[in-house]
Amino acid sequence: MSTTRRFDALRLSRPEIAVFISGVASMGLEILAGRMIAPQFGSSIYTWGTIIGVFLAALSYGYHRGGKQAAERATNGRMARVFLLTAAYVAGLILVGDVLLRATSGFPLPSRVASLPAVTLLFGPPTYLLGYVSPYAAELSTKEGTGEASGHVYMLGTVGSIVGAFATTYLLIPSLGIDQIALTFGALSIATAVAISRPIGRERATVTGFVALLLVASAATGAAGYTVEGEVVHETQTPYQSLRVVDLGDTRTLYLGGQRHSAMDLDEPNRHVFEYTRYFHLPYLYADDPDEIDRVLFIGGGGFTGPKRFVHEYDDVTVDVAEIDPAVISTAKEYFRVEESERLNVHNEGGRQFLRETNRTYDLIVLDAYQKDKVPFELTTREFMSLASSRLDDDGILFANLISAASGPASEFYRAEYRTMSREFPQVYSFPTVGGGVVQNIELIATKNGTRLSEEELLARNDRRDVGIDLAAEIRTYAEAPRTDDVPVLRDDRAPVDSLLDPIVGQRYVVQESSGTESTADGSDTSESIADRERERERWTDPAIGRDLSVRAAPEPAAATTPRGPDARVPEPDRPTVPSSMP
Template identity: 75%
Template sequence: MASTLSASALRLSKPEVAVFSSGVASMGLEILAGRMIAPQFGSSIYTWGSIIGVFLTALSLGYHHGGRHAASRASNDRMVKVFLATALYVAGVIFFGDVMLRSAVAFPLPSRFASLPAVTLLFGPPTYLLGFVSPYAAELSEKEGTGEASGHVYAVGTVGSIVGAFATTYFLIPALSVAHIGLVFGLLSIATAVYVARPSIGRERAGRSLAVALVLVVAAASGGVGLSATGNVVYQTQTPYQELEVVDRGDTRTLYLDGQPHSAMDLDDPNAHVFDYTPYFHMPLLMTDDVDRVLFIGGGGFTGPKRFAAEYNVTVDVAEIDPEVVRVAKEYFAVEESENLNIHTTGGRQFLQETNRTYDLIVLDAYKKDKVPFQLTTVEFMRLANDRLDEDGVLLANVISAPSGPASKFYRAQYKTMSRVFPQVYSFPTQGGPVVQNIEVAATKNGTHISQAELAARNERRDIGIDLSEEITSYRDDARTDDVPVLRDDRAPVDSLLDPMVGQRYVVGEASESNETTANESDADATATAGAASDAIRAPEATRTAV
């Protein structure tokens, strides 16, 4: 008798299954929304605020309208229709999501609200439909009394939301693509509809369920309209941190993170510089002497670390937080760990806090146009980096911003913050004009000022395997900082500083072949050059080949 009661207590009723599934789907779709919206609008606090606000608004409207009509309309049949309609809309999101995103950009809104139309268009309707489930389930509940019925329904729905949040975050996103995650929630909705309709599902309902399931599968199999970057998509996945794509176009392989080009490799020459900002990683070699150990914070396609490890007699450490980025770099970007190249799968700040090593050069290459880990921008982080640099060490930050104009706020705030810790700070915009671009900001522990002329002279004397004369022409040693804050751990308004860049084109050029030189063209030439021996960094033991 006791076992019969226990089994009965554990068996969920149809309304309970419905409200549990709606909780799983609504929270799962909310987390998925962040991944779909990020490539177009970024993943700033404004984007996530829009996502949370739209989902709460849509659910509230669904609760309200469903509650008004629950007494007269609530039925299992109506819940079946709600779940099938939700699944069908999710199929549309999978197939037309990218087109809908691009069309939503046309709305004339301030940049911080730019993602609102897209989130509303893609996820407002299915979330609104799922909002009907809870009041319908409360009306159909077997519990006695309105309070007990509603409390039980919302408790079950909340448990579903918890399951949806954890399952999507820890299992679905690391394992599946956006389209396949959408397929999972669509099929969940169809399965719930079938469960609620049983045992007399009927031929008509079965046919509708099968038709919607077929549409979902076709949409997921197609990958959607215009979801991938132009070119041959070699590999695509969702990592715990970002959307990742490897795309081949001609002889160039590009790594895209959240839809933006992050690194590129020449398939014929894996160590060559493809993007025009990566040669600037060598600029600190003209600012300090005797570089033995280098740390890169942020790996991506490992353009800089590969080049340094291959060409210089130095030890290169890389701190890359995303293990999937490391795996992809090894499989698709010719990255191999060695005595000279060590990869640590951890955050940059955490690595600096835990290591007891010091470095001659730290390259901070973990920023994106619209997603900057604020903990790597603050004055406290700069002090930590300063402590991990040798006496004549250099910190180089690859900042994505504009050198002037409204979109320059983040660059100028970063410049001001670095200036609070380091005695000398220089910057090198990689493009002409006030467009959003890579700006290399170099800070030295040595207080001696280095002029543009001195840099040019050192470029002539030193043998660093690359000609930086063109890069030196963009030299700056000051920036207007009176209207931007110093970034601190307790106040780093990075999102608001990045806000003026929303909607602006991020310009990345190709590296010029003219700045690549053969390192050891002639021992006689090197000996004859005055001051070359004292100025040179540690050169490789073998002759390097021009790339």
């Protein structure tokens, strides 16, 4: 008898089931919102603050409206209607979500709140509807007293939210795509509607069937208005980001978080497709003896362009790669011809954790873990720079690949990082790959050697040394130190990276390809020639400090200079040499 009573006490009533599932669905949709919004608006603290705020506001309004109506209208049937309406909205979310995202991204709003319209339109209504469930369930509760009924409902809803948070984070996102996850929550809502309103009449069955058909049709159709240039050969949601591999012609491109990250020529796997990866070789000109660089660490793997090229080009080099996302590692091995060996070791760890735990030292550390609007702040601070310095040999070099502007409001992150690195390294060098105020790759090189090398000395070393690639064009992007007195030194206890990146949101990220064309990070052509960009570079002056920061147009290389390596380029006569900027 006591066992039966205990079992009955654990059995949930229909209103209690509704509250629990509403908690699962609302929290699951909140986490899903971050993944849907990120490719268009980034995943900064401002984006997440907007998501959390909209969900709380929608739930609060739903609680308020549901509470006012509960005494007269609360029934299991009405709660079932709430779940069916939620499922129908989720179907629309799958079908036109991308269209709404693109449409709202053009609203003239400050970048910090740019995601507000999209989050409100996409997730406000279903969250508002789910807010009705708790007050309805409290009204229908068999618990004695308002306090006991309310407390029981709050407890069930919170437990449901906990389940939704863990299930979405640890099960759904690593296993399913965004549309499939949305379909899961839509199907869960329909199942809950059926469970709490059975037996259902013909009219309710018809409505339920229609919503189920709408949900399945939207998932089968896919996002309206969303096209990908090229063939998608692999796509997944990782615990850290969305991941896609696209083939277009002879080029295979890795997209992380909706932005192009790495590319490989399928016919010439060791060719630099994005020009900026050519800059990875510049440290060989800064070393007193390039042959002494034999231990290299890459923080951030992506398509492993740099690590693969180093192993291919330099016979005595051993490369370690610290990549936090296991899906990126498996994708690189399957689709980008990455093979571990005695000379190429891959570690599934975050960069800072790896440096903290390893007892190895390196001649060169390449920091390639920054994205346009997603920068791990723990890899930007003075404490991190100090840790990196401690893992470098006495003449070691730190190379950092940033995405920022070289001048103007969008340059704040670049200038703050330059200032931070300067606190730990005697010399820091800057190489903006495009120049001017556009968002681009900017390469920073920090050395422990206190003697500063000039552009002329680097050009001379480039002529004397064979490092497997002619870097004359890259050297000519050498820039003077930027102004840094108006930006902070980044520290673990205060690293306002999101604020510094805020001016970048919504701006195009210009990527140069080795074919001589420029495109944005999403793959679209900018319709501007490199010659046009070079003219802009020559005009670039920072008015705040009255100093020319342009990439100076250096004379053509001497006739004796011989291009080297598979990526060597011979400047055309009577045309300005154009600096490259991405592989």
